[in-house]
Amino acid sequence: MMDLLPRCRIVLVRPHYAGNLGATARVMRNFGLSDLVLVAPYASVNDLDARRMATHGLGVLDAARVVPDIGAALADCVFSLATSSMTAGVFRSGTIGTAAEKMPELLASAEMGPVAIVFGPEPHGLSNEEIGLCHGMVTIPSDSTFGSLNLAQAVAICCYELRKAWSKSVNDTRGKPEVPERAVAPFVDQNRMFEHLREALTEVGYLFGEKGDSLMHALRQLIGRSLPTPQEVKILHGLARQLLWTANQIKKNEPDDKPPVDRLDKSDH
Amino acid sequence: MMDLLPRCRIVLVRPHYAGNLGATARVMRNFGLSDLVLVAPYASVNDLDARRMATHGLGVLDAARVVPDIGAALADCVFSLATSSMTAGVFRSGTIGTAAEKMPELLASAEMGPVAIVFGPEPHGLSNEEIGLCHGMVTIPSDSTFGSLNLAQAVAICCYELRKAWSKSVNDTRGKPEVPERAVAPFVDQNRMFEHLREALTEVGYLFGEKGDSLMHALRQLIGRSLPTPQEVKILHGLARQLLWTANQIKKNEPDDKPPVDRLDKSDH
Incomplete structure (x- = not known):
């Protein structure tokens, strides 16, 4: 069986403290992960604190890639989870889960390509917009009066649960025949499609205002x-194209007051 | 139901780095623990690194007790677990387990009095002798080529599993009648008894040399x-006393060549 842990990426978005970079690299090494990506980091991997905290994880730290935005960090990923201590907001209940619940799902997706867990900056975490770029959200159950974990501690617990899921899957599938990988569109392609779809859905008047964001x-x-x-x-690109064409037709035909549904039905058949 | 998490103590033995004290206090606060004991610490809770890392866990840090040895840290405890990345050595398989396996056991014991998880110093962990003072051993499954976790990360994962066990027990027992606490002898009394027993078992020739340690x-x-x-x-004190008396009788009677088993049998009835 393919080793899936190296396909599980840790993404730190705008991390502030070098010590957290080092501690993250070390704990990734502890649990068998190696793919670290830093999005627009304030802290440097060359900072003494980062190198001191990394210990045997220096290799992970030195191999870390720096990218300008989350999109670039997730470009080749087939699945991603955003971390947050907040559970209110943009997400539907089906896509939120605890680390213990979500890590087996993340690992299963890694069969099909790279996957990622995305951690927000130390002071305030990920924005709703950033969370929305991921496929789901993971939380670590903690005290309601002070639930905010140190960044590297949150990474540690996710890596720990990921390794537990991995150990279980290795034991479960030992001796089973390998299944062929299913092709999954990478994030960059999915994202382009979603943007296309958002544009189209806005143009046709389905998405608008604040409610539009949560619908999307x-x-x-x-x-x-x-x-x-x-x-x-x-x-789905085809759908978006079609919706845009339709919206355009509506605009064109508005003076004529033709029913837009007519155009939509024709193009579907 | 009584809240058991405040009865779960974190014991750090000779911690070297102040940052680890702070990170430990914070993550204890995150997961609802509050009882921190430091055994002969090299690092100070007043160090700037400790206070900076503690954030909202400052209260836990300031309430931490400093004691000279593990015995003092565990004196009132009814159950304790030593942490180690090594699983070879003094322990029998029944008493070793992963954090996920052992934390429910620790929490159940907290019904009867204070319990503790004991963490060794950063460079090398607990000695076999120190591990031997605890009732069992807990490990965190990790990469075989670099399994040694940062101290505060190990604390985080144990506290996390402890809270999971606590959440589960709260959900399981909600609505159930409270059970009266069973009296368990505190560590200091158990330990005195074990020392008594060791002396007696040595005197009667049961324990000797290296093998004696692991038997004990x-x-x-x-x-x-x-x-x-x-x-x-x-x-058990009574047993130890009796064994010592017997051993003494043997010594006394050796010139006479009386069979020692005779004496032992009589005293038992």
Whole structure:
């Protein structure tokens, strides 16, 4: 069986403290992970605190990639989870879970390509917009009066649960025949498709204002959760194109007051 | 139901780095623990690194007690677990377990009095002798090529599993009637009894040399696991006294060549 832990990426978004970079690298090494990506970091991997905290994880730290935004960090990923101590907001209940619940799901997705856990900056965590770019959300149950974990501690607990899931899957599948990998569209392709879809859904008046954002989030979760294939992403692009054409026709025909549903029905058949 | 998490003590033995004290206090606060004991610490809770890392856990840090040895840290405890990345050595398989396996056991014991998880110093962990003072051993499954976790990360994962066990027990027992606490002899009494027993077993020639240590460890685990009552501890003291008396009789009678088994049998009835 393929070793899936190296396919599980840790993404730190705008980390502030070098010590957290080092501690993250070390604990990744402890649990068998190696793929670290830093999004627009304030702290440097060359800082003495980072190197001191990394100990045997120096190799992970030195191999860390720095990218400008979350999109670049997740570009080739088939599945991603955002971490947050807040559970209110943009997410539907089906896509939120505890670390113990979500790590087996993340690991299963790694069969199909790289996956990622995304951690926000130390002071305030990820924005709703950033959370919305991921397929789901993971929380670590903690005290309600002070639930905010240190960044590297949160990484440690996710890596720990991931390794538990991995150990279990290794024991469960030992001796089972390997299954062929299913193709899943990478994040960058899915994301382009979602943007296309958002544009189209806005143009046709489905998405608007604040409610539009949460509707689009819900759609992203719904589609993302199914791990769409490249072919399915193409199909959704086709849908978006069609909606945009329709919206354009409506605009053109508005003076004529033609019913837009007519145009939509024709193009579907 | 009584809240058991405040009865779960974190014991750090000779911690070297102040940052680890702070990070430990914070993560204890995150998961609802509050009882921190430092055994002969090299690092100070007043160090700037400790206070900076503690954030909202400053209250836990400031309430930490400093004691000279593990015995003092565990004096009132009814159950304790030593942490180690090594699983070879003095312990029998029944008393070793992963954090996920052992934390429910620790929490259940907290019904009867204070319990503790004991963490060794950063460079090398607990000595075999120190591990032997505890009732069992807990490990965190990790990479075989670099399994040694940062001290505060190990604390985080144990506290996390402890809170999981606590959440589960709160959900399981909600609505159930409270059960009266069973009396368990505190560590200091158990330990005195074990020392008495060791002396007696050595005197009667049962324990000797290297093998004697591991035999005594096995006995400690066996008896300790049953959470002996004060009455049972008295009974074991009685046994030790009797064995010593017997050994003494043997020594006295050696010139006469009396069979020692005779004396032992009589005193038992």
